[in-house]
Each structure stands twice: as structure tokens, then as C-alpha cells.
Amino acid sequence: MTRLWNDPANFADEMIAGFVTAHQRYVRRVSGGVVRSTVSPDQQVAVVIGGGSGHYPAFGGLVGQGLAHGAAMGNLFASPSAAQVYSVAAAAHRGGGVLLSYGNYAGDVLNFDAAQDKLRAEGIACETVVVTDDIFSAPPAEKHKRRGIAGDLTVFRAAAAAAETGYDLTRVVEIARRANERTRSFGVAFGGCTLPGAEEPLFTVPDRRMAVGLGIHGEPGIDETDVPTADGLADLLVGQLLDELPEGVATADGARVVPVLNGLGSLKYEEMFVVYRRVAELLDAAGAEVVDPHVGEYCTSFDLAGTSLTLFWLDDELERLWDTPVDTPAYRRGAVAPAPRQDATTTVTTSAGGPVTVPPADEESRAAAETVRAVLEATARTMDTHADDLGRLDQIAGDGDHGIGMRRGAHAALAAAADAATAGAGARTTLQHAADAWSERAGGTSGALWGVMLCAVAARLGDTRKPSAVDVAAGVAAATQEVMMFGKAAVGDKTLVDALVPFSTELTRAAEAGASLAAAWTDAAGAAARAAAATADLLPRVGRARPHAERSLGTPDPGAHSLALVVAAVAVVLDDSGRT
Template sequence: MKKLINDKKNVVEEMIDGYVKAHPEYIKRLEENDRALVSAKPKEEGKVAILIGGGSGHEPAFMGYVGDGMADGVAVGNIFASPPPAPILEVTKAIDKGAGVVYLYGNYAGDVMNFGMAAEMAEMEDIEVEMVLASDDVASAPKEEKDKRRGIAGEFFVYKMAGAAADLGYKLKEVADIARKTNDNTRSMGVGLTPCSLPQTGEPSFEIGDDEMEIGLGHHGEPGIRKATLDTADKVTDQLLQPIFEDMEINEGDEVAVLVNGLGSTPRMELYIMFRRVEQVLSEKGIKIYRSYVGDYITSLEMGGASITLTKLDDETKKLVDHPVNTPMFVQK
């Protein structure tokens, strides 16, 4: 599987180097740790800071969401691997403005351990930290075990709402509560069509037949619920939506934000065909789409496939989802 890389051992470092050089008005790398990146724009004292992070290979996540209205800093891990505590701590110290820092990350064992260790070290330096785990993937555990679910594309809405809340002057616990509320009201389901390959190995991340799809596949190639024969876009979309409807409390008259997310190599053409069906189904149920997002928001290298995310909104979160954002890879006016 072909890659445009130099030394396979240096892909993450060279990506970060290129990213910082491409967007110096947005982001800078800390001298203390080359995996620690923070906003290039100074933040006012007394503002709650937002720190995100995770493994590389999910671009535009996570680096692409540092900027006005979203995150203040990011810790970057190896491909599909959590960042270690050291860069998380360095970002924490750099972005804290006296009001504390909220850590936002996916519910994966490595992230839970490393962000937890960094939070303990930050508190030893008198920095107050709140941690919120994203767990929106309905395929990864049953409803009664929601705390075991993975975070996938729904993490985007957690960043969006928390970043807006911090911008609007919410206090530390209030920002964390908004992030938890968003996660509680968010559900995602994905489908994999073709594998990706890690630069270090050049081998497919999983095996799947030419005419197959895997419903519920994870962003790192984790097994889904089942393999099935590839069907039409409308029928695949229905198969992703049904578990979401069964899992979340959503009724006629409710309003939602919708994300149809590409996993890396799925054309926008196909994503919009899927969104078309999402809109049809929601309209038939009397559910209003308040905001929609279509494109590559949290990917898996060059994996083929997509995910659908619904976030139920109320008056407060509608205001937050409307809040403007200006980052290198996502802008909302």
C-alpha cells in the first residue's frame, strides 16, 4: 500500500513539522516537547483552557482543532496510540490561565491511563484539571455498559461545545459538564469498506472481502458488529441509523446536529449521498436538523468507510454549536 513518506520512523515528527510550518499564525510547538502544540494566539487570563489529544492518523483530528472557539492545545501520540503523559503535562502548563484545564479524549485504555497520569502531575503543580471521555460509538458496547464505549467521530461535537463554553466564560466545572452533557446526547455508528495501512508495516489493518462491509468497525480497525455484503448507500445508512435510534432518546420535534464523517478515502460525493438519506429519515420522524457537517473530521489514515453521528440539542447547546470557530482545518462563522 503506497505512502508518500520519507523514513517510516519519522512520519509523525515530519507531519508535525510540516503542520507547524504551514500554519504558524495558528499553532506553535513547545520547546519542552516536540509532541506538545499550543495555540499561537495569546489567551486571556481567567479563561478555562481546553486540551485535546490522541494518536496520529486521525487528521484533521486532533491538531486541526486547535484555534479560536475550540481547543487551546493538543498532545500528539504515535499513529493510533495515546500521547504519553509528558507532552500532555507540558501543554497543560502552557495553556493554563489560572482557571484550570479540561482534558477531552476518547475512551481508550492508553488515553485513560496517560491523561490520568498527566492530570495527577498537573495537580501537583497547582493546576486544576477536569477530564471528560468521549464514548459515542454504539457498536462498541451495549447501552447498559456505555462507560466501556469507544469515542469516535462524536468527539468532534464534544470539542465544539466545550470550546464554545470556555470562550463564553463558563467556569471549569461548567465547561466539563457541557462536555459530558454533549457526550451523553451523542451517538455514532460507522461502517468500514477497505482497510488502511500503517506506515511502519505497510500491511492492511484488517481483512475484508471485495464485496463486503463491516458494520460498527472502530477507527483503529477494531472489529465491528458484523460483516455483510455491501449494499446501496441508502440501505447502509439505514443500518447505521437504526442502532442510534434504538440507543438514544430522540423523538418527534427534537433538534439535532448531524455529522457524516469520512474515514479517509471516501469521496465527498458518497458522504453527501449518505447525508441525503439521513435527512430523509430524520424528516420522516419529525426530527429537525439544526446544523449539519459532512466531510473528513476524524479519519483513520486512508481507510474506506464512513460514520454517522447525531447529537441531540437544546437551547443551550444550540447556542454553543453556533459559536464561531477559526482553526486550520475547521472554520465556522
């Protein structure tokens, strides 16, 4: 269990602050994460990595000479927001373009892609390589859908070495893709991890049993077996990985390979050494030549009791790059010539602090802004009430943090909206501030999607006059289209879209028929609740729950259920306020 924290909501920020203070030789803080505190050469490609916090040394611990130029660090087990990724990438950029690389999770893809679009729009060359090393998360024919786990290290290191050597962006991308194609990983767990402030772990494993094929965010394993001996575990790990050699490696016999035995949080080094002894024997028996073996913690999951094995199959160029010296807070190889320190000052931003500048608004819109604030108060209360239940729903086929993320996002949105409304903002500006704060603080897939939804609705409210029911319905319709485009989900995929589409359809129908906003919203909320409940009969086709599709049968989708809870709470506010 996690034992030390202050306010769990501030854990990630306080952790990053302490990390930077302890490692100023290597990193400095910028909004959204960290970048090197040393000077990188002009025109060098900047390799920017990232993901949720809670995986140390991934991701901030891998920033330094010879490895990453920056790391976008999201909240606990939640992807960084698009704004955070953009901020880190812009700070790391040295004129040679940016490579974004991260594990293949839905929230990370949404947010990193949005940041990439913004960088490109500003004339900064930017490319992306996602890490897909987890062999148990999808079959070989769908390896582009696989998750990224401890194989992050090999891809990040190969790409950064290419950048350090002076390769241009095109060649750095090619190296990163080749490294990813030649990396395979497989993990097991004996017990789940517990987030700060949580009373229970994200998942549990029965005593003397082992989860096979788990994810690093607490996603349950694909299978479960009795706990084997150390040698038995090595046999399982190596056997599975040798059964799927990458393209270009016809046989293990004669091939050169970097093995990475990774501890996931609470497995002791001594235990891993016992396992690695047998791993080395098996690789030798297969004829593989081991290069630079790694045994340690490279991508953890808080206190998760488990381990993973990564095999990185080298070619001549990748092996030359692998020898590039590295000096970071948590990972060092060879001797690096010290580089001069940056003169830049530390910059830290918060989601709800400092003065708020707002455009002019009339009295009617300012009154509507107060309704926005009341709606977000109800949303935050609802998430406080249901966060644990949403987490339990998410544990069944996901990573169990949906309730935590929704509560975090709702409270951040409320704080930002309160600041804007107090400063005299109209409805549009108030809700826009809330949208930005939700996306920033919640992170992950739901944070990105709720940011998109609130932003789309805000655009239809305006900062002048009283919004009508038709205005609000048009905003929700626009939000629905943007979510489907942004998240690439459709009705039937078992996501929040399954509740959002019928909600929007009914809201538009009732509003255009002349119903008041309160009446139209209430009818639409009922449609959302029915649709959310019906997702229990669906199998997930996209997102983090997809590898555990069968487990989710009989359970409603957490995202659809949380949407239904929110719109039901809003219906009460609109009815009480007499909105027409």
C-alpha cells in the same frame, strides 16, 4: 495505502512539523503537540484534547480560536505519553484550569490520567471528560466503556464554546459531559488502513463486504455484512442511532439534532453526499429538525475506506454554544475576531538527543549500566524480529499496532540508555532514561506500562554497588504491583499481567532461594512463556480487545506474548554476561 514517507519511525514528528509550518496562523509547537499561536484570555479554561496521530483533522487540526487550546499528539495510532499531555496542558493553561478530553481508549486513559495527577500536584485545577459515543463498542448499560470516535468533535466543540463564553471549569466540565451523553455514533468500513512503511493493512474486509461497528485505530468491526446501496447504508446508520436516543430525548419527533457524516480517510465526498441525502430524508421522516449538518472528514484513520454517522441531540444551552464562532486549521464556523499572536517561541524536544546530565555513580553500577544497555539491545533486536508477528496477533481483536509500538519503544529506550551509559551513568539512571524514552516514543497502553515497569525496576538498582538478584527481583515485584494498579488489570483479564505475575513470582522465589540472577531469570522466563501461551484460552475483560472478545479465543494476548519474548531474550544476555 500510505505512499509517502521518509523513515516510518519519524513520520509523526515530520508530519507535525509540516502541519505547524503550514498553519502558524493558528498553532505553535510545544513538546508533545501543539497549542494556539494566538493569545487566549487570562483565566479562561483551557480545553486540551488529544490522541494518536493519523486521524487528521483530529487532533491538531481542531486547535484554534473557539475550539481547543491545545492538542497532545501521540505517535501513529498510539496515545500521547503522560509527559506529552502534561507539556501541552501546562503550555495551554491560562489560570482558569484545564479540561482534558479524548476518546475512551485504554492507553489514552492511562496517560491522560497520569498527566492530570501531575497537573493537580502542581496546583493546576484539572478535570477530564472522555468521549464515549460509539454505540457498537458496548451496550447501553455499559456505555462508560464505549470508545470515542467521530463524536469527539461535538464534545470538544461544546466544551470549548463554554470556555470561550467564560464558563468556569466546573461548568465547562458539565457541558462536556452533557454533550457526550447526547452524542451517539456508529461506523462502517469497506477496507482497512495501512500505516507508513507497513506492507499490509491493519485489517482487511472481503470484497463486496462491509465491516460494521469498527474502531478508528483499525480495530475490526463487530459484525460483517454485504455492502448495501447508499440508501441501504443510510437506513442502517440512522436506524441504529434512532434506536438509542439519549436521556432527555424522549422521541426524535420535534428534537433538534446535528448530524455529522464523517469520512474515515478514502471514501469520496461525492459518495457521502449521496448517503447524506437519504440520512436527511430519514431524520425528517422521524420528525427530527436538522441543525447545521456536517458532511466531510472530521476524524479519519489514514486511508481507511469507511464512514460513520454521529447524531448530536441539542438542548437550548448546547445549541447556543454550538453557534460560537470557530477558526482552526481544519474547521471553521462563523466569523472570529482575530486575536493577537503569542510571543512564545517554538519548543521541540526529542527523546534521545542533546547533553545528558547524570548523577555520580561508582564503577560497579556503571558496569551494571552496560548490562542494562546490552539487555535493551537484545530487546530491540527481538522486537525487530517479532514486530510483524505481534502486529498480526493484535489484528485479531485489536488495532494491529502492538508490534510497531513495541519496536518503537525498545529502540527509543536503547538510544536513551546508550546516551546515559556513555555519559557515565549508573544502572538506575540509565534504566530511568530508558523508561522515560520508551513511554514517550511508544505511546499507547504498552508504552505507558513498559515505562512504569522499567521505572520501578530502575528504582531498585541504584547508582552505587552491583545490584543483586534479590534487588532485581524486588524491582520486578514492585513493577508488577504498579502495573496492576496503573492499568487496573488482574490475572485472568488477558493482558500482559497474566505473564508478568508468574514471571515475578518465580523470579522472587528463585532469587530468595539463593539462585544467581541468570539462573533465576531463566526459570522465571520459562514461567512467563507458559503463562503467555495459556492466555489463548482467555477472553479479554479490559482494554481495546474487549469488544472483540470472542475473536481472541485461541490466540495469546499480544502484550503477554511480547513480555515473554523480551524476558527470554534478556535471559540469554544475563547468561552470556555471567551475571550472578
